[in-house]
Amino acid sequence: MTTRAEQRRRTEERILRAARELFGEYGFDRTTVRMVATRASSDAGLVMRYFGSKEQLFAQAAAIPADGAIEGSPAEIAEQLTAALSAKLAEEPAAALAALRAMFSHPEAADEVRKAMTAQQRQVADQLSGDDALARSGVIGALTLGLVVSRHLVKLDGLDAAPEELMAIAGPLIEELVTG
Amino acid sequence: MTTRAEQRRRTEERILRAARELFGEYGFDRTTVRMVATRASSDAGLVMRYFGSKEQLFAQAAAIPADGAIEGSPAEIAEQLTAALSAKLAEEPAAALAALRAMFSHPEAADEVRKAMTAQQRQVADQLSGDDALARSGVIGALTLGLVVSRHLVKLDGLDAAPEELMAIAGPLIEELVTG
DNA sequence: GTCTATAAAGTGATAGAC
DNA sequence: GTCTATCACTTTATAGAC
Numbered sequence: 001m002t003t004r005a006e007q008r009r010r011t012e013e014r015i016l017r018a019a020r021e022l023f024g025e026y027g028f029d030r031t032t033v034r035m036v037a038t039r040a041s042s043d044a045g046l047v048m049r050y051f052g053s054k055e056q057l058f059a060q061a062a063a064i065p066a067d068g069a070i071e072g073s074p075a076e077i078a079e080q081l082t083a084a085l086s087a088k089l090a091e092e093p094a095a096a097l098a099a100l101r102a103m104f105s106h107p108e109a110a111d112e113v114r115k116a117m118t119a120q121q122r123q124v125a126d127q128l129s130g131d132d133a134l135a136r137s138g139v140i141g142a143l144t145l146g147l148v149v150s151r152h153l154v155k156l157d158g159l160d161a162a163p164e165e166l167m168a169i170a171g172p173l174i175e176e177l178v179t180g
Numbered sequence: 181m182t183t184r185a186e187q188r189r190r191t192e193e194r195i196l197r198a199a200r201e202l203f204g205e206y207g208f209d210r211t212t213v214r215m216v217a218t219r220a221s222s223d224a225g226l227v228m229r230y231f232g233s234k235e236q237l238f239a240q241a242a243a244i245p246a247d248g249a250i251e252g253s254p255a256e257i258a259e260q261l262t263a264a265l266s267a268k269l270a271e272e273p274a275a276a277l278a279a280l281r282a283m284f285s286h287p288e289a290a291d292e293v294r295k296a297m298t299a300q301q302r303q304v305a306d307q308l309s310g311d312d313a314l315a316r317s318g319v320i321g322a323l324t325l326g327l328v329v330s331r332h333l334v335k336l337d338g339l340d341a342a343p344e345e346l347m348a349i350a351g352p353l354i355e356e357l358v359t360g
Numbered sequence: 361g362t363c364t365a366t367a368a369a370g371t372g373a374t375a376g377a378c
Numbered sequence: 379g380t381c382t383a384t385c386a387c388t389t390t391a392t393a394g395a396c
Contacts, residue, residue: 004361027285029209033390043363048391104284104333105207118337125338132345138338139327139349145334146326147319153284154325157298158305158318165312169319173353184379213372223381228373 012050014040019061023098028058028106055108062099062109064116070123077127078178081140082171088148090163097152100145117141130180140177143170192230194220199241203278208238208286235288242279242289244296250303257307258358261320262351268328270343277332280325297321310360320357323350 018039022031033054037044051057070080088096099116102109125137147170150156159166198219202211213234217224231237250260268276279296282289305317327350330336339346 008361027209029207030285032388044390045363045392046361049362054390101284104281105210110334114334114336121337132341132349134338135341135345136338136349138330138336138341139346139353141336142326142330142339143323143353144326145330145336146322146324149329150318150322150325154290154294156294156318156321156325157301158314158316159322161312161315161318165315166319169312169316169357173319173323173356176353176356177349188379212370214370224372225374225381225383226379229380234372 008050011040011042011046015042015047015050015057016061017094019057020094020098023058023061024094024101026101027104028102028109033057058098058102058106059108059112062095062102062112064096064099064112065093066116067120070120071127074128074178077124078175081124081144081174081178082167085144085147085170085174086163086167088144089151089166092152096148100149101153117145124178128178128180132180136177136180140174143173143177188230191220191222191226195222195227195230195237196241197274199237200274200278203238203241204274204281206281207284208282208289213237238278238282238286238289239292242275242282242292244276244279244292245273246296247300250300251307254308254358257304258355261304261324261354261358262347265324265327265350265354266343266347268324269331269346272332276328280329281333297325304358308358308360312360316357316360320354323353323357 015036019031019036022035022039025031026035033044033047036057037047040047047057048054051060067084068080070077072080099109099112103113104110121137121141124140125134128136130136147159147166151159151166195216199211199216202215202219205211206215213224213227216237217227220227227237228234231240247264248260250257252260279289279292283293284290301317301321304320305314308316310316327339327346331339331346
């Protein structure tokens with residue numbers, strides 16, 4: 001039994017998934033509403049009707065799910081950070097990749113990413129000791145960003161290794177950055 | 181005394197500089213030929229006439245100057261890598277930033293960056309020992325990319341510190357990655 | 361509810377006047 | 379050599395037919 005409301009919800013979900021994939025692959029400007037509609041087996045007019053504008057569609061598709069709170073002893077912080085990074089390397093976080101790819105040409109996407117990263121970074125910096133705590137947490141963010149982008153988006157040489165192998169290399173770096 | 185050839189050379193140089201700035205600031209798609217022409221105090225028709233197409237203009241503006249060869253003992257390699265990174269953090273490499281920003285939405289730019297990074301990475305990997313040499317050199321590349329992008333493009337929190345402070349943190353990481 | 365047709369605006373590229 | 383005028387095309391967004 002499919003009510004109209006249910007049917008609509010499914011169509012919206014299909015559109016959102018298609019939008020995430022395409023924004024992640026081609027960025028904001030090169031992804032057209034028509035492309036999204038086609039991949040979702042729908043049409044452009046309907047996409048506009050449901051989401052209002054391409055901008056709003058992007059905002060919903062590229063909303064980055066917040067990581068859990070980071071807290072505890074330095075060792076615990078390091079472990080939570082490495083676990084979060086490991087997950088981001090192993091899977092392909094579609095919404096985050098869409099936001100990451102788009103952020104370089106779409107200022108609103110840049111704000112979204114900066115907001116998500118700053119929130120986590122502040123938590124970390126507050127719990128680190130040393131007067132270079134802010135810079136150290138910044139380098140942690142840059143390393144994380146660099147690894148995720150290099151692996152999933154740029155597909156840089158050497159980063160197609162198994163997540164475990166990469167973490168065996170990057171994990172100690174993060175520990176070092178946390179302890180100072 | 182300004183010959184016509186000389187005058188033309190100067191106009192081309194103005195256009196290239198304007199193109200580098202704008203491509204670096206807005207990316208490929210959002211930078212229009214008209215914008216470049218206006219900033220260079222010229223006009224769109226002339227830009228097309230000199231460079232043939234927007235694509236060719238970008239290729240010339242975003243050509244990444246190759247870093248010097250990397251070689252020597254592990255300690256020397258580490259020193260050359262940190263010196264190159266330090267330079268990239270201190271200055272704003274306009275052509276490289278244009279290529280970096282554009283690479284996420286413009287496949288040709290992605291190839292340009294990947295080519296430049298792979299060349300350096302291969303050199304490094306060949307001289308590292310250990311069976312994870314390729315992955316380690318990949319992480320070096322990802323860290324470098326992450327730091328440059330986070331500082332100059334994303335303007336991430338904590339990365340506006342003085343280059344010396346950042347290098348005091350990142351330098352040891354690179355040494356560690358080189359020695360294994 | 362879904363889709364077709366079209367409007368309005370802006371793009372890269374070109375032809376040709378001065 | 380330089381610049382104006384315009385072409386052909388594509389985009390988002392909307393109005394209205396079924």
